Amino acid sequence: MTLDVNLLRQDFPILSREVRPGIPLVYLDSTATSQKPRPVLEAMEAFYRTNNANIHRGVHTLAEEATAMYEQAREKVAQFINAPSAEQIIFTRNATESINLVAYTWARANLKAGDRIILTEMEHHSNMVPWIMLATERGVELEFIPVTPDGLLDLDVYRTLLTRSPKLVAVSGMSNVLGTINPIAEIVRLAHAAGAITLVDGAQSVPHLPVDVQALGVDFLAFSAHKMLGPSGIGALYGRHDLLEKMPPFMGGGDMIKTVHLRSFAPNDIPHKYEAGTPAIAEAVGFGAAVDYLNKLGMQAVAAHEHEIVNYALDRLEEIPGVKVFGPTADKKGGVASFTLEGVHPHDIAQILDRDGVAIRAGHHCAQPLHEKFGITATARASFYVYSLPQEVDALVNGIYKVKEIFG
Amino acid sequence: MDDLYRELIIDHYKNPQFRGHLDPNDIHFEDDNPLCGDHIEVTLRVDGSGKVADGRFDGKGCAISQASADLLIESIIGKPVEDVKKLSKQDVLDLLGIELGPVRLKCALLSLKVLKAGVYGLGESSEALIE
Ligand SMILES: Cc1ncc(COP(=O)(O)O)c(C=O)c1O
Numbered sequence: 001m002t003l004d005v006n007l008l009r010q011d012f013p014i015l016s017r018e019v020r021p022g023i024p025l026v027y028l029d030s031t032a033t034s035q036k037p038r039p040v041l042e043a044m045e046a047f048y049r050t051n052n053a054n055i056h057r058g059v060h061t062l063a064e065e066a067t068a069m070y071e072q073a074r075e076k077v078a079q080f081i082n083a084p085s086a087e088q089i090i091f092t093r094n095a096t097e098s099i100n101l102v103a104y105t106w107a108r109a110n111l112k113a114g115d116r117i118i119l120t121e122m123e124h125h126s127n128m129v130p131w132i133m134l135a136t137e138r139g140v141e142l143e144f145i146p147v148t149p150d151g152l153l154d155l156d157v158y159r160t161l162l163t164r165s166p167k168l169v170a171v172s173g174m175s176n177v178l179g180t181i182n183p184i185a186e187i188v189r190l191a192h193a194a195g196a197i198t199l200v201d202g203a204q205s206v207p208h209l210p211v212d213v214q215a216l217g218v219d220f221l222a223f224s225a226h227k228m229l230g231p232s233g234i235g236a237l238y239g240r241h242d243l244l245e246k247m248p249p250f251m252g253g254g255d256m257i258k259t260v261h262l263r264s265f266a267p268n269d270i271p272h273k274y275e276a277g278t279p280a281i282a283e284a285v286g287f288g289a290a291v292d293y294l295n296k297l298g299m300q301a302v303a304a305h306e307h308e309i310v311n312y313a314l315d316r317l318e319e320i321p322g323v324k325v326f327g328p329t330a331d332k333k334g335g336v337a338s339f340t341l342e343g344v345h346p347h348d349i350a351q352i353l354d355r356d357g358v359a360i361r362a363g364h365h366c367a368q369p370l371h372e373k374f375g376i377t378a379t380a381r382a383s384f385y386v387y388s389l390p391q392e393v394d395a396l397v398n399g400i401y402k403v404k405e406i407f408g
Numbered sequence: 409m410d411d412l413y414r415e416l417i418i419d420h421y422k423n424p425q426f427r428g429h430l431d432p433n434d435i436h437f438e439d440d441n442p443l444c445g446d447h448i449e450v451t452l453r454v455d456g457s458g459k460v461a462d463g464r465f466d467g468k469g470c471a472i473s474q475a476s477a478d479l480l481i482e483s484i485i486g487k488p489v490e491d492v493k494k495l496s497k498q499d500v501l502d503l504l505g506i507e508l509g510p511v512r513l514k515c516a517l518l519s520l521k522v523l524k525a526g527v528y529g530l531g532e533s534s535e536a537l538i539e
Contacts, residue, residue: 347511
């Protein structure tokens with residue numbers, strides 16, 4: 001099955017806007033955030049128009065409807081990643097909060113000075129800084145799976161690091177800079193054999209690839225709705241049932257408790273134990289609609305489409321003299337192309353492209369250590385999603401030629 | 409030619425007149441914009457009457473950050489250091505002759521920040537210097 005991209009683009013109102021009069025939008029920044037299809041926008045608006053109420057506490061009709069819609073969204077998200085049960089999905093604000101939740105609860109309850117955590121050099125700051133904070137506070141040791149010059153994880157070094165009994169392996173499913181799709185099933189299998197718990201930063205992999213937590217065997221998986229056609233302000237943490245049962249609560253407040261006395265409380269059952277306060281209810285409904293939309297397209301078809309487009313993008317980019325693309329070959333990566341152009345700072349590239357409506361990102365993309373590793377401060381990044389067209393790659397390439405002309 | 413990347417900017421980026429490092433110097437300061445890795449170093453010589461006798465900048469970064477540094481140094485040579493202390497954000501924008509969004513403004517104003525921290529003899533630069 002292939003995507004009918006021209007047809008599905010009609011579901012995304014923003015894609016038909018002009019950036020300036022006569023200049024249509026060419027949106028190549030979906031790795032930062034995706035655009036939202038009409039069913040997501042409509043589900044959220046319908047919720048506010050007809051069902052809005054706080055959840056889990058009212059007995060009136062609207063409260064019951066809202067609670068049912070919120071919990072139904074949790075079911076959808078659980079099924080999307082093949083979680084064994086919906087109570088293993090905790091709604092958070094985003095992938096970053098999901099990772100922090102694990103760092104503040106599981107890690108602080110289980111790790112002590114001298115314990116080791118394995119990360120990778122390609123992590124986004126959100127799967128690095130929470131662990132650096134823990135290392136500083138607790139004296140936990142951080143180790144890093146190196147990234148090879150062609151943008152892959154060095155699994156030989158990983159095997160060696162595993163001989164030192166790490167307690168946690170935290171890796172991204174897909175790099176937001178290199179696009180590298182990491183071999184998560186193998187990484188998890190090796191980690192478990194060494195007795196470590198695993199956390200996968202799925203901020204990029206869940207939106208772009210079929211992800212099955214049971215097949216991968218992963219213990220924790222973090223992701224954000226806004227990168228997968230859903231609204232900002234909501235994300236999810238999947239966790240293994242026994243781990244979620246045992247971990248201490250994260251934030252304290254309403255909803256996360258069973259009973260409260262003046263000097264004590266009993267935490268609620270999972271997942272509510274980790275969801276203090278009024279959550280992003282309309283956003284959860286939108287998240288559910290986004291998952292429905294992706295299911296309708298089929299994640300195999302989504303991945304195949306992105307693969308095709310990134311393949312074409314790499315071919316076209318590599319034919320431009322002075323352009324250097326970072327990361328592995330197209331067969332090992334998702335829809336991300338990060339590059340530099342000799343003699344031109346990525347900011348200048350992005351700004352000149354913006355004049356023609358082409359939206360790309362320039363900077364270190366929250367992966368400063370990875371850029372240091374490659375000896376650069378910044379890259380320009382074009383990224384793709386379900387609605388990306390080959391003509392948009394052509395617009396990018398034409399723009400780069402224009403940059404070259406200006407900087408001649 | 410794209411109005412945003414006026415010939416002037418590309419010119420000063422590609423063929424800077426004041427790129428380099430003065431040694432010895434009377435004023436030396438450097439700093440960077442961690443967001444994009446732009447880096448600017450400024451060195452100045454001051455004569456007996458308190459005027460800028462010579463100046464150079466060095467560094468790396470986008471066309472706007474480097475061109476604005478070159479234009480800025482050009483504009484202060486021969487001027488009293490006391491006047492340099494009074495330079496504002498608008499002075500740099502006038503030199504560049506373009507409008508900039510908030511992100512690129514940081515690139516454009518890095519050299520002014522560095523220059524002013526230098527002439528004030530401060531240990532570190534701050535946003536307050538360019539307001
Ligand atoms: C690989 C990766 N991890 C984590 C994040 C953080 O996502 P969020 O900002 O939604 O928490 C991102 C977003 O850029 C990402 O690309």
